Amino acid sequence: MTRADTCGSEHCITCGDDGVAMHVVRVDEARGLALCEHEDGARETVETALVDPVAPGDVLLVHAGTALTRLEPVA
């Protein structure tokens, strides 16, 4: 599934400049990138320079392909 499939008329998670929670699947440390997956299964390469180091399983807040912060589980 691509992101385009998730964009209905009501809301588009990235075109609307909306932050989206994604979990890290794989990390490319050398290039500062991570393959991340959204809850709906959509995958995206994400820039991790602002939150490094990241590890598989981490949940990140992603805006326009860049992780802005790490999301911690709610206690």
Next chain:
Amino acid sequence: MKFVDEFRDAELGRAVATQIMSLVEPGRHYKLMEVCGGHTHSIYKYGIDDLLPANVELVHGPGCPVCVIPMGRVDDGIAVAHEEGVIFTCFGDMMRVPGSDGSLLDAKAAGADIRMVYSPLDALRIAKQNPDRDVVFFAIGFETTAPSTALTLKRARAEGVRNFSVMCSHVTIVPPLRALLESPDLRLDGFIGPGHVSTVVGARPFEFIPADYGKPVVIAGFEPLDILQAIEMILKQLADGKCEVENQYKRVVPYEGNLRALEVMAEVFELRPHFEWRGLGFISHSGLKLSERYADLDAEVRFSVPGVRVADPKACQCGEVLKGVIKPWECKVFGTACTPERPIGTCMVSSEGACAAYYNFGRFAREREVV
């Protein structure tokens, strides 16, 4: 889903709504502005305003990145897109924003190579795949998307990608807030501060609002309980005679912001002396351009950009909507000549735009009973 379900609990929502009821002073009218378009969207999606007393009014602010782009800037983008050999890339919403002679989508239909991307990184990938073409990324948005553009420019430099450039239309959130606070036709009691912009800039840049203008600010998340709790916190400050910046969204927003993001933005961008905002006019030091160090990746240096100023269509009242002076449905063309399918004004384009939020969630008009 973790991080989400906890903040959509109906029982808790009703409890906070009851608390809000107990905080309002009968006979006093409260006007609170949600700065961010993401908040506007959530408010109408979840019907949050229906849980509020009639004397608490939510005013929609200028925080939708698409809504504030003036027509002239769209025309400039279209001019660059028509340049020989250019692949013009932008976010999906931006493609539908009307310029003076059609949108980027119309230009694409007329033959220009314009492609929708989800991130600047996607645009850079297109550049690497098409070394014989010039790939331009039309960068829009506040401090949420600006770090992404900055990092991509650094990456382009590091990887030696020379056929990539950025047409920078990034804006910053504080100058328009100051302009609104100086506006004589708008009286506000408090602000719901932008959640994800604050992830980058932190809470400190909003301290001028209580200090200089005596209005409380509560930075809020985007789930219904976040917004309700932020409203409660603002009303509590007003009831207690307090006035400060509070952070409701502590699970995501550090008070100092993201220092790495601020550093990379400072390296790649510099402030423009002026930038034109749709409906708000020119605001000093409110827009970003590429710094001298990145001038070789600046599409405005590489291509001829007309830079014409185009007045907004007469029928469109986006400016008054963006300033919170009128409600979307009070605009003359709302839902008739201007719809999400055929927008005249930018506020009807993006799902974060106030007009689109009203239209999509059936808020054509409303009357509420006074408690």
